[in-house]
Every structure is written in structure tokens, then in C-alpha cells.
Amino acid sequence: MKQAWKEHWEKYLLILPFAVLFIVFTAIPVLASIVISFTSFNMLEFPKFVGFSNYINLMVNDDVFLIAVKNTLLFALITGPVSYLMCFVFSWLINELSPKIRAFMTLVFYAPSISGNAYLIWKLIFSSDMYGYANSWLLRLGFADEPILWFDKKEYVLPILILVQLWLSLGVSFLAFIAGLQNVDKTLYEAGSIDGIRNRWQELWFITLPSMKPQLMFGAVMQITSSLSVSQISIELAGFPSVSYAGHTILTHLHDYGFVRYEMGYASAIAAILFFIMVFTNIIVQKALRRVGA
Amino acid sequence: MPSVIGVAAAVRKAYLSRKFKRRNRSILGDFSLTFFLGVFGLFSVWPLVFIINNAFKPLNEIFVFPPNLFVQNPTLTNFADLSIILGNSWIPLSRYIFNTVFLTALGTVGTVLIGSMAAFPLAKYVFPGSRLMSKLVVYSLMFNGTVTALPNYIIMSKLHMIDTYWAIILPSAGGTLGLFLMQNFMVQVPSALLEAAKMDGAGEFTIFWRVMMPLSKSAWITLVILSFQFLWGTTGGGFIYSEKLKPVSYALSQIVNAGVARTGVASAVTLIMLVVPVVVFVISQSNVIQTMATTGIKE
Numbered sequence: 028m029k030q031a032w033k034e035h036w037e038k039y040l041l042i043l044p045f046a047v048l049f050i051v052f053t054a055i056p057v058l059a060s061i062v063i064s065f066t067s068f069n070m071l072e073f074p075k076f077v078g079f080s081n082y083i084n085l086m087v088n089d090d091v092f093l094i095a096v097k098n099t100l101l102f103a104l105i106t107g108p109v110s111y112l113m114c115f116v117f118s119w120l121i122n123e124l125s126p127k128i129r130a131f132m133t134l135v136f137y138a139p140s141i142s143g144n145a146y147l148i149w150k151l152i153f154s155s156d157m158y159g160y161a162n163s164w165l166l167r168l169g170f171a172d173e174p175i176l177w178f179d180k181k182e183y184v185l186p187i188l189i190l191v192q193l194w195l196s197l198g199v200s201f202l203a204f205i206a207g208l209q210n211v212d213k214t215l216y217e218a219g220s221i222d223g224i225r226n227r228w229q230e231l232w233f234i235t236l237p238s239m240k241p242q243l244m245f246g247a248v249m250q251i252t253s254s255l256s257v258s259q260i261s262i263e264l265a266g267f268p269s270v271s272y273a274g275h276t277i278l279t280h281l282h283d284y285g286f287v288r289y290e291m292g293y294a295s296a297i298a299a300i301l302f303f304i305m306v307f308t309n310i311i312v313q314k315a316l317r318r319v320g321a
Numbered sequence: 322m323p324s325v326i327g328v329a330a331a332v333r334k335a336y337l338s339r340k341f342k343r344r345n346r347s348i349l350g351d352f353s354l355t356f357f358l359g360v361f362g363l364f365s366v367w368p369l370v371f372i373i374n375n376a377f378k379p380l381n382e383i384f385v386f387p388p389n390l391f392v393q394n395p396t397l398t399n400f401a402d403l404s405i406i407l408g409n410s411w412i413p414l415s416r417y418i419f420n421t422v423f424l425t426a427l428g429t430v431g432t433v434l435i436g437s438m439a440a441f442p443l444a445k446y447v448f449p450g451s452r453l454m455s456k457l458v459v460y461s462l463m464f465n466g467t468v469t470a471l472p473n474y475i476i477m478s479k480l481h482m483i484d485t486y487w488a489i490i491l492p493s494a495g496g497t498l499g500l501f502l503m504q505n506f507m508v509q510v511p512s513a514l515l516e517a518a519k520m521d522g523a524g525e526f527t528i529f530w531r532v533m534m535p536l537s538k539s540a541w542i543t544l545v546i547l548s549f550q551f552l553w554g555t556t557g558g559g560f561i562y563s564e565k566l567k568p569v570s571y572a573l574s575q576i577v578n579a580g581v582a583r584t585g586v587a588s589a590v591t592l593i594m595l596v597v598p599v600v601v602f603v604i605s606q607s608n609v610i611q612t613m614a615t616t617g618i619k620e
Contacts, residue, residue, distance in 0.1 A: 028449075031448065031449040031450075034448070035442075035446070035448040035449070037442075037524060037525035037526065038442035038446055038448055038451075038525060039442075041438045041439060041441060041442050041525060041526070041529060042438070042439040042442055042443070042454065044435045044438065044439070044494075045435050045436065045438065045439035045495060045500060046439070046454070047495075048435065048491055048492070048494055048495025049457075049458075049461075049495050049497065051476060051480075051491075051495070052473065052476070052491065052492040052495045053461050053469075053492075053495060053497060054457070054461070055472065055476060056469035056472035056473045056476065057461060057464045057469055059469070059472035060464075060468040060469050060471075060472060063468075063471075063472075070471070117358070117361070120354050120357075120358055121358065126606075126607040126608070126609070126610055127607050129606070129607070129609075130602075130603050130604075130606035130607035130609075131603065132358070132362070133602075133606050134599065134602055134603055134606070135362045135365055135366045135369075136361070136362060136365050137365075137602070138365050138366045138367075138368060138369040139365055139368060141369075141550060141595070141598055141599060141602060142368050142369055142372060142595060143554065143591075143594075143595075145368035145369075145372075148367065148368045148371065151388065158386055194364065194365070197365070199498075199547060202543045202546065202547070203502060203505075203540075203543060205543075205606075205609060206506070206539035206540055206542070206543045206609050207506070207539075209539050209609055209610055209611050210506065210509060210539060210611070213611065227350065241505035241506065241508045241509060242505055242506070244505060245501060245502060245505040248459060248462060248463075248501070251463070252462055252463055256465055278465065278467070281465070281467060281468065282467065285467060285468060286467075291468070291471060294467075294468050295468045297468075298464065298465045298467070298468040301465055302460075302463050302464050302465070305463035306460060306463060309459070309463070
């Protein structure tokens with residue numbers, strides 16, 4: 028301990044401010060909610076220890092939670108990988124532009140993320156009367172005889188939420204990829220073209236992707252957390268609760284127990300389960316990413 | 322839409338201009354990619370165009386359903402109404418603006434500096450505790466913030482930070498996203514450079530400031546954008562109660578919440594709140610440029 032400090036004190040000092048803030052504002056609250064997940068806690072009375080019963084109830088007795096898990100996994104299985112690919116493809120495509128034009132194009136693609144709750148615009152598109160954009164086009168083109176009640180039919184809810192999430196794809200990972208692409212050593216491309224790389228696809232697989240592995244890892248974590256923690260677009264667009272729980276996700280379930288029913292113990296157990304799903308997904312994805320460019 | 326065609330042409334010109342022309346590119350590939358970018362770009366930029374146009378619409382145009390994208394008879398009424406409302410405000414507007422600028426500036430500098438400082442040793446060295454710390458950072462990103470809100474509030478109140486700026490600034494500066502982003506970029510800085518700097522007698526702090534930060538400029542600029550965007554939009558959450566400490570986005574949201582009669586003003590507010598982050602975004606993004614080229618060192 029003393030020796031480690033003597034040898035590395037500068038490093039520890041650099042980390043210290045972050046470590047203090049991290050422990051106070053992240054680590055302790057997370058540990059506290061894990062402890063709370065083993066209690067029955069209504070935010071008025073002192074928490075009562077109940078062991079694993081919250082977890083057991085979630086897995087065995089809570090049918091709605093199982094629907095939520097199914098919806099969330101389906102949602103994440105589609106939006107996670109597709110968003111990730113979109114972030115990369117778009118950043119890669121605009122990478123060669125001059126900085127000014129690239130900044131403008133980045134703004135264009137990042138616009139849904141910068142304009143706050145711009146996704147509410149989809150409410151106009153999927154408005155259930157004949158004036159909503161989607162309905163008015165379908166009626167005009169003869170694909171429908173009467174306006175479709177988009178968020179009242181359970182088969183439409185999840186697909187629409189997926190569409191909206193894909194539209195919102197180009198966020199943090201997109202910006203990280205743009206910065207990452209700028210960091211790729213340009214001399215590698217020259218060397219590559221001498222070594223017989225013929226087109227942009229080979230260049231991509233053999234040079235670009237391996238050169239930005241850390242950014243790819245970063246993007247993957249971002250994508251996993253965002254695609255598995257969908258809730259706001261569901262609540263805002265499909266309403267809460269949604270028709271036959273068609274837009275119900277793990278996080279809307281958490282929202283229900285945490286902020287409607289004030290059962291913090293149960294809500295914390297939901298958060299813990301979501302956490303384990305994310306950690307598990309992350310392990311698999313990181314393993315897959317190690318193979319890139321090989 | 323002529324503006325779109327203009328952009329597509331500019332993009333294509335940039336692709337073809339000598340400065341950016343590279344080996345291994347086919348014209349057909351360039352063209353189809355530009356087309357693809359243009360179409361998707363239209364979908365993405367739609368709400369932005371909508372917000373800009375909405376702010377200049379007279380009330381009768383705002384209430385048209387379904388709404389028109391482009392304004393027919395542009396007017397500044399919405400902004401004039403807004404300035405009247407703000408003129409009557411109990412706390413002067415300048416105070417709200419000061420609060421937001423103060424919060425955003427200090428919070429962003431704090432986030433970038435504290436996150437980067439911690440990211441450097443974790444990215445470039447192995448020492449007792451470094452692996453554990455890196456793991457904790459990644460995993461904490463996966464724990465949803467909604468259930469930690471309650472313990473967080475209790476901690477804030479024990480530290481007497483409720484109703485101070487610190488309740489916003491400090492958690493943001495200790496945010497794990499910033500560290501994780503910086504760490505993933507700093508890993509790529511060649512270790513040989515650090516060795517060279519050490520040979521010249523530089524300590525870790527000097528290396529951090531003179532070597533790591535300049536070489537990971539693209540990364541911290543990206544972090545500036547993210548942090549700025551987050552702090553600029555904050556309404557103070559459940560932490561700031563005093564009216565004179567509230568940020569401008571809170572004041573403006575109160576104006577908007579006054580009801581349907583404020584719809585015109587609301588659209589002006591939306592535009593105003595958006596202008597600053599957009600300007601910061603564009604300026605920062607054009608500074609995301611290659612930093613590694615001059616190093617000439619390969620691992």
C-alpha cells in the first residue's frame with residue numbers, strides 16, 4: 028500500500044478528485060439502491076428487510092414484468108445493432124469532408140439529439156386522425172380506408188417505437204466515432220494502398236476499424252445502455268400504461284413502481300435486474316468486437 | 322427544397338475537391354453515398370427546420386393542423402411577446418441567464434478537466450487499483466439513474482448542497498461518461514511519447530497537460546459538446562428551489578407552462594434555447610481534427 032503510493036502517487040493524485048466525486052455521487056447511491064432492493068420501502072416508513080422476495084416476485088408473480096422484459100429485449104435486439112451500425116456508417120461517410128462542412132453535416136444528423144424532445148414530432152406523424160401525416164398519406168395512396176389508430180393497436184406500438192429510436196440513433200456514439208475517425212493515422216492508408224488495398228471496403232476492414240477499436244468499444248457500451256433503457260419515448264408516444272402493455276419496458280415498469288406506487292424496494296430490484304442484463308450483454312458484445320479486423 | 326440541393330452539391334464538391342480526394346475511391350460510390358446522406362439528412366434535420374420556422378409563425382399558422390413546415394408570413398410577434406413577459410418577471414432575466422452561464426461554464430470545465438485527469442493514468446498505466454477503477458466506471462454507466470435519485474438527494478442534503486449550484490455541478494463533474502470517453506481515446510496515445518517526455522524530466526502532471534490533452538483534443542471537444550448540452554438544458558431538477566438561483570431553462574419552461582395562450586411565445590422560447598447549443602456544437606465540431614498525424618510514432 029505504502030509502496031504503491033510512493034511509486035504511483037502522481038497517478039493517484041490525478042484520479043483523486045474524480046474518485047471522491049464518483050464515490051459520493053455514484054458509488055454510494057448505487058450501493059444504497061442495491062441494499063434497498065432487498066427491502067420493502069414505501070419512502071415514508073423505515074425500510075423493512077425482506078430478503079430476495081422482491082426478486083422472486085418479479086420473476087415468478089409479476090406477469091407484466093415478463094412482458095416488459097420481452098418487449099425491452101426485442102426492442103434492444105433491433106435498435107442496438109442497427110443504431111450502432113448507423114452511427115458508424117454515417118460518421119465514416121462524412122469523415123472525409125472538410126472540417127467546416129463536416130461540422131454542418133454532423134449537426135444535420137445530430138439534430139434529433141440536440142433539439143431536446145424533438146421526437147414528439149412523431150406524435151404528429153402517427154396522429155390517429157386523418158390529418159396525421161402517416162394516415163393522410165395512406166388514405167391518399169389508397170392503402171387504408173379509414174385512419175389507423177396507431178397507438179391503440181398493440182401490433183403497431185413496438186414497431187413505431189423502434190422506428191423512432193432508430194431516428195434518434197445518431198447521438199453520443201456518433202460523435203465519438205467522428206472524433207475517433209479523425210484520430211486514425213493517415214499514413215496507415217498510404218502504407219495500405221502500397222500493400223495492395225484496392226477499395227474503400229478493404230480499407231475500412233483492415234485499417235480504419237482496427238485503428239479505432241477503443242471508440243468501437245465505447246460506442247458499444249453507449250448503445251447497450253441506451254437501447255435497453257428505453258422508457259421516455261414509450262411513455263410520451265404510446266402513453267402510460269400503453270395498450271395491452273405493448274410499449275411496456277423494464278424502465279417503464281420501474282417508473283410505475285418507483286414514482287406511481289412508491290414501492291422503492293421493488294423498483295430498485297428492477298434496476299438491479301436491468302443492470303445484470305446490461306452487464307451480460309456487454310460481456311458478449313465486447314467479445315465479438317475483439318474479432319473486428321482480424 | 323433548394324437548400325438541400327445546395328448542400329448535396331457542396332458535399333459532392335468537397336468529396337471531389339483535390340484537397341480531400343484520396344486513393345481507392347470510385348465516382349459512382351461517391352455519388353450514391355452522397356445521395357444516401359442527403360435523404361437521411363432530410364429526415365434528421367426536419368425538427369430543427371420545424372423549430373426555426375415555428376418561432377416566426379403568427380398564431381393562426383401555428384395552430385394549423387397538420388402543421389406546415391415552412392412559415393408563410395414570418396413575424397417577430399412571438400419574440401416581442403416573450404420580451405414583454407420577461408420584462409414583467411419578478412427576477413430579472415439577466416439573473417437567470419447568469420445562473421445558466423455560470424452552471425454550464427463551471428460544470429463543463431469541471432467535467433472535462435476532472436474526467437480527463439482521471440482517465441489518463443487509467444488509460445496508460447497499470448497500478449494497484451487501476452483495473453478495479455476502470456471496471457467500476459463502466460459498470461456504473463449501466464446502473465439506471467432513476468432509483469439512485471433518492472439516495473442521491475439524501476447525500477446532497479447531508480452535505481448541505483441542496484439549493485446550491487454544487488448540487489448540479491459536482492455530480493456532473495464526477496460523471497462516468499466523460500472519464501470513459503476520455504479513457505478510450507487516451508489509450509491510443511503512443512506510450513513512446515510518454516517515455517520520451519519522462520526522459521526529458523516531465524512529471525505526470527506535465528505529461529497530462531502538455532502531451533495527453535493536446536493529443537486527445539477531438540475527444541475532449543466531444544465531451545465539451547455533451548456536457549454543455551446537458552447543463553444548458555438543466556432546470557435545476559429537484560435540487561434548486563430559490564427562484565434567484567434557477568437557470569434560464571426553468572424560467573422559460575414556466576412561461577411555456579402557462580397554457581395554450583403562450584403557444585406562440587413557446588415556439589420563440591424553443592428556438593432561443595436551441596441557438597446557443599447549436600452554435601457551440603458547430604464551433605466545437607469544426608475543431609474535431611486530426612491531432613495524431615504529427616506524432617509519427619507507431620506502436
